[in-house]
Amino acid sequence: MLFRKKIERSCSYCAYGTKYDDEQILCIKRGVVAVDGSCRKFQYDPCKRIPPKPKALDFEKYEKEDYSL
Secondary structure, eight states: OTTOSSOOOOGGGBTTEEEOSSSEEEETTTEEEETTOOOTTOOBOGGGOOOOOOOOOOGGGSOGGGGOO
8 A cells, every 4th residue: 555556645744844743744835835735846765654543453342262272
């Protein structure tokens, strides 16, 4: 998923952008822009993309006998 061919454009993981705060990105090409913004100069940087956290496992559906040998 991080290295797909078709990546949705976002300034938050562009090679030209640097995170300023939670809502703004400092862009070399455009200046201060919104996190969800994008432009024609977008260049994908996979190291800046943070994958979503995995869902927590639900262990309540198992019983104590499931863990014994």
